[in-house]
Amino acid sequence: TWTASNFVDTTVAEIRERVDAHARETGSDGKVICALSGGVDSAVAAALVHRAVGDRLTCIYVDHGLMRKKESELLRGTFERDLGMQLVMVDARQRFLARLAGIVEPEEKRRIIGDEFIRVFEEEAAKIGRIDFLTQGTLYPDVIESATSETKTAQKIKTHHNVGGLPADLRFKLIEPLRYLFKDEVRRVGSELGLPDTMVLRQPFPGPGLAIRIIGEVTAERLDTLREADWIVIDEIKAAGLYRSLWQSFAILTPVRSVGVMGDGRTYANVVAIRAVTSEDGMTADWAKLPYDVLGKMSSRIVNEVPGVNRVVYDISSKPPATIEWE
Template identity: 50%
Template sequence: MCCNGFDAVLNALSTLDDKGPDKVLVVDFGGQYAHLIARRVRELNVYSLVANYSIVDEGFIDKIKPKAIILSGGPSSILCRKHPRIGDWILDLNIPVLGICYGHQLLAVMIGGRVETGRGEYGRTMIKIINKDPLFEGWSSEEYVWMSHRDYVAELPSNTKILAISENGYIAAFKISDKKIYGVQFHPEVYHTRKGMLLLKNFLFNIARVKPEWRMENIVDNIVENIRRKVKPYEKVLVAVSGGVDSTVTALLVKKAVGKRLVPVFVNHGLMREGEVEEVLENLRSLGINPIYIDASNRFLERLKGIRDCEEKRRIIGEEFARIFSDIVRRDKDIKWLAQGTTYPDVIESGSTPGSDRIKSHHNVAGLPDWLGLKVLEPLRELYKDEVRRLALHLGVPKDVAYRHPFPGPGLAVRIIGEVNEEKLRIVRRASRIVEDVLKKHNLYDRVWQAFAVVGDDKWVGVKGDKRQHGYIVIVRVVESVDGMTADWVRIPYEVLDEISKRITSEISEVVMVTYAITTKPPSTIEPC
């Protein structure tokens, strides 16, 4: 549950029984993973709320009455004069506290420790447990965790106990000796900290004594009821459907809530994958969603001519979608709402929560102009991809649609570095299809999170048919993830990579070089722009 305002938090709590389940408060300092922390807590059947640090004070805590508090990470530096903070009163609440990354550093400074800027640790990092503690019950003496920081805790006061250090000698975890207050520099909430869930279990159940009494069975009913409360009986809802699981689930939920007042629209922006338009229309119709189909390929490509900047491409695509929706609304005055398949990673990467940094604008979050004039419904805004997929299966969506690889709203435009043109579109479209086909042939497609090709302006000298050729470089990207917030590159067998490379260079005449991206997220993102 996302609650950045005090009234919103109280409203969320009002849906619970008077006695209610035990609650965990996640204090959001703008970190990418704040909601992921809350999501992991929910997976453990514990009710969790997220509140921005700016509204959390002693009165807030008294009303919420959490059994445990978790301080999130964030993009800010403790060393900045106006860094996000919370009052020292949190140290005397007699409520267990776990600080993660930025929260770890903030706790250290609160108790008189020192934070400095170091070399930085990103991605998979080894830590060594140097002192036993219930927090690390079940962990080996050395474990890999997921790091994403440059500042580090350099010194702690005597009333603390250092529990773990990283391979670079940084303090990776500590505890205030006489309190149930902990700091960990790594991210236990991300998939790639393999024993992260065990650490959260230890903190919640063994240290904070939280009871796992909350269930998610009624989430569909809650979402549908929330839509019905917002949308008046005479109002229609326009739903932008792309064929992906997010927009498909959104359309199905809105249909449950408003019935025939659903207005689904499928816009072909000319940036789809090979054969995707026909496949999307067939899948949607099989689910009882008959969208208005608009082929706007030419107008999108015309608007993108000469545009090289990633953020500008995203803005233009979002604006063009809005113009199309505006045309539809002018013809049907009863349309008052726009429903979108926005998920939480879209929100946080667009910098749309207080204190968070904009990594890249998602057209359905930061790219829609104010002049559109529609009220927005985002029923999946607080959910992650794997949660949406579970909802999809519950709603009767076929598994191959529910588990289709994520595809960005701006389509292939963000898989083309530099200007979008017909030649590069054709190259990236065909190369991506080859990547998918080869992975499916070797039964690897369903085992990875995302697999695609990227093309830019860089070229390489090649030899084809005994002749020199100055051709394009194609980058192949295959990653594993659970929710898209972190990702690791997949160790594809060499013979599979070889097959992909040979097919791309032989079937696409303009390509002479194929490379494989082997960088994790972070420091990279999954998509190139």
Template identity: 55%
Template sequence: MEPNDPSSRPVLVLDFGAQYVQLIARRVRERHAFARIVRHDITPERVRELNPLALILSGGPRSVYEPGAPHCDPELFRMGIPTLGICYGMQLATEVLGGKVKGSTARGEYGRAECRILDPAEPLFRDVPRESIVWMSHGDQVHDAGSDFVPLAVTSTCPVAAAKHKSLPFYGMQFHPEVSHTAYGSLMLGNFLDRVCGNPKLWTMEAFIERSIEQISARVGPNERVVCGLSGGVDSAVCAALLAKALGPRVVCVFVDTGLLRAGERVAVAEEFGSRTSAELRVVDAADRFLAALEGVTEPQEKRRRIGHTFIDVFKDEAKSISGAHFLAQGTLYPDVIESGGEPDGPTATIKIHHNVGGLPEELGFELIEPLRDLFKDEVRRLGLELGLPDSLVWRHPFPGPGLAVRCLGEVTAPRLEVLRQADAIFLDELKIAGLDRQVAQAFAVLLPIQSVGVMGDARTYEDVIAIRSVDTEDFMTADWSRLPHDLLARTSTRIINSVKGVNRVVYDVTSKPPGTIEWE
């Protein structure tokens, strides 16, 4: 890799099963270092090939002394690479390097704890107050650090809340610096990267754009074109805008109006995207084909299957008319790559099969281009702003590939979709009026396949029920329901019932993920 390549010396985050592993990587990137999540048993040989700036060992749900608990190769600690162990990662390194870990007699620490730094001159804690709040989540802890470790911090029940090795470049934290509940966690991670590792701070959106344009231009020949499926969501829009920056009108964006879109989506895409890039935009009206395919279907997976097949057919028909098209672009993101097992050094087996545009690359014989595959969602939004896309497009809430079909529970028909579309638009409008549309991660309405009894104008009604859902999340792997103001919920309910014909009841979904999912189908 070239010296100015922002990913030339990555920070490798070894995944020991932590729920916060993606958050660790995101926090590192916020400090302008490129983080990549890798399997916990990555070999020393592979680590040498990757030439990392640092290693970070994540937390995990196991006990290091349990049979079968995940371990890394002990040689990693002796390679001279600056290493930070977090929670389980600290315990593992301490156990390997001569210390002792056991279950806490106080049943562990969970939640906020007051941490006291023993040596404020330590580089790891530069500019951090002597006492501050940290976030703990552990049943085990370092009982005896051994003679080769220096304790750096304590809490009331944890005598080794942070430590460093006397001769090896290893630091450990029993608490979680990556979560926002640790008051100075970001600063601590920054101190590790900047003061311990000598972070050159090459990971910026400006550098990413420059490097991506070079790679795209080198791969796509001067007479070749790239087809990009534009959905109206932020990922595909940013993907297309980046390609257009590199290739101009040789990028052909195909926007398929499935009839399953949010209110005003088709017009917004044409105006917001089409006027701001040099890419060619083609809009295909295929609502009738999708509704015909969904007629009488109520089972969620069958809905998805039929929508996927119909989309492929429609897209293929349009792609055939694009001369010189050899590449298909998809807005695949880094979490998609991780969850689909698509990363050679990745930490997981396949969690879900990732597909942005069905099986189109194989169906059409196209080569696949995924220029966003190294980015998290928040980075994609920053990239979109750098590329000049409008806030209204960049901050649009995520939208499922099958569209409103999986929010229209039961049979999907044009009248039911219109009811849902109107209710959804009202909810999003009320969030915007309240200034909360960017504070929540995703919000939408769901049309339920039931009717309820009501009284309207002294008459008995038997009409549809709308559920509204809003979630807060860092990474969409887990999520909690948004604690929206009661007045906002009341206004939303009143507007929907008074404005949307056929609805007499509105309910609010207060289910977290897990056990629920964000979408209802």
């Protein structure tokens, strides 16, 4: 039977053996890099590899400016301070915004972000010197949804950030220790490795970040709007003690504007959608039956605290037919 501790022991041994063998064959140091996204998957993958190869692993966190509020600070605290890993933080916010200017098509956004991410990542990697392996937190549902050759039967649904969106000229060997696991198993592995609950129990967050929760063009201003709205959603979900019972809960900034009243005047402002779902594995999901008072608090706080928003709607669609993310 599968247990987290067995998985950790076996996987750590396999990674160590693979990296050492490569180092022997090529006369290299067997250096490994890992891209941290801020999510559970990359965190657990990094912790596994760190246990296998120690400080031959360098983690690179590319801040693409598409993260949630206070995310980058949390990440630094966890990896540098709590886990003692080597972490390089790169501020690439302007680069990503420049490339996303004028882009509205979701698949194009994903492709650009995946592409630019690898470019920034490679530039940073080049500064480290010779690197042999790249670690990724790809999970089994990612593999299924992107329909790589292992799962030919699954129709391709979306380009998964970790799987299909990679440039063809990638020059590292891949280590994907989680590619046969589901999310609940990954969380158990994370706890087994000693990752804090703030990291292990967090809800899934997409690689392209807030870019695919802004429908339409991604701009600095729209990111700020969504960041504040999203913070309120999570804040109220946590205050109500619902965070751990939900698979995901977040805000979406729609491209729709609606008429409203503010004081004596008429407004024409943004509509924010709230999405909250329950799910076992992310493959199917039900919209969450959130209490009305929780929805009410979110709504009044968003329209009062977030500039440029005058209407909040709640998404009551299940997956299928709707995916969890809007893009």
